Amino acid sequence: MSAPPIDIPDEELRELRVATGNRYTVMKRLGSGGMAHVYLAKHAVLARPLVIKVLHRTLAQEPEMRERFRREAEAAARLIHPFICAIADMGTAGDIEYLAMPYxxxxxxxxxxxxxxTVSANAAASIAVQVACALDYAHRHGVVHRDIKPDNILFDEDGNVALTDFGIATARFHGRLTASGRAMGTPHYMSPEQAMGKLVDGRSDLYAVGLLLYEMLLGHPPFDGEDSYAVGYKHVHEAPVAPDQVDTRIPAGLSAITMKCLSKQAVDRYDRGFELADALVAFLGQVPGAELRAARSSRPSGLTPF
Structure with missing residues (x-):
């Protein structure tokens, strides 16, 4: 959300203010994603900074997309956790669908x-610990995220993680595909079972945490291809090269954790987010204190503390 602000046309600003009942002072558009425009705003009374997401109007004409957008708010609203982005408000006015969340x-x-x-091995492990804890909580409440990717991992000003965008989250045994038959998720961050359109559980999200770890350590995800089908095929059929084999500076212990997450069969991965978090904490516990202190003192703004 740190992209350069985009000027808001007066008509767009007026419509958004009307849609939200003038509860928010909309300051600027931060950018746009595949589903929504994202605005920086302040609560009109509390003066608290917020982000307002507005579903693209073309998508708002599609009942399936409106339902997905509303599902994000409903799923996240049920999950109250320090590492999950809360939903502050949601609403509909005509063809405008919006939700508000902390900035x-x-x-x-x-x-x-x-x-x-890339980030350091210690920072990558610390970020992944927080994501794993958030996912354990969500999974225990029957919610599988299904779209864990770097865009959906946010940081507060102290570097603490907030998992966001539950737009395709689903109860554990609900449907696998969109109404049009597409597998839901982002190809580079899909589990093998997700790429095949199979039923998923929390272990699918933990595969995606392994993908995050891989990218944080090496600067790229393990699989790429000409299109989403090529990437999905590799998730299903090709074994990734272990991070410590690509870069020998990466600790073998963290590489092993990453590879366990990336097991093709869900049964071979960590069973729960807390199990993954425990493994990561054990890895961090082996890091010399002086190295951790040096990393803390040199970390840039927005890097998770450890």
């Missing part, structure tokens, strides 16, 4: 990786 000044993991390409 995270540290930007996203995608922002961080675009600036740095």
């Amino acid at each position: 995270y000044a540290g930007g996203s993991l995608a922002d961080m990786l675009s600036r740095r390409k």
Whole structure:
């Protein structure tokens, strides 16, 4: 969310203010994603900074997309956790669908990786610990995220993680595909079972945490291809090269954790987010204190503390 602000046309600003009942002072558009425009705003009374997401109007004409957008708010609203982005408000006015959430000044993991390409092994493990804890909580409440990727990992000004965008989250045994038959998720961050359109459970999200770890450590996800089908095929059929084989500076212990997450069969992965978090905490516990202190003192804004 740290992209340069975009000027808002007066008519667009007026419509958004009317749609939200003038509860918010809309300051600027931060950018646009595949589903929504994202605005920086302040609560009109509390003066608290917020982000307002507005579903693209072309998508708002599609009942399936309106339902997905509303599902994000409903799924996240049920999950109250320090590492999950809360939903502050939602509403509909004509063809405008919006939701409001806290503003995270540290930007996203995608922002961080675009600036740095990689992060240290210790920082990667610390970020993944928080994501794993958030997912364990969500899974225990029957919610599978299904779209874990760098854009959906936000940081507050102290570098603490907030998992966001539950737009395709689903109860554990609900439907697998969109109404048009497409597998739901982002190809580079799909589990093998997700790429095949099979039923998924929380272990699918933990596969995606392994993908995050891989990218944080090496600067790229393990699989790429000409199109989404090529990437999905590799998730299903090709074994990734272990991070410590690509870069010998990467600790073998963290590489092993990453590879366990990336097991093709869900039964071979960690069973729960807390199990993955425990493994990551054990890895961090082996890091010399002086190294951790040096990393803390040198970390840039938006990097998770450890």
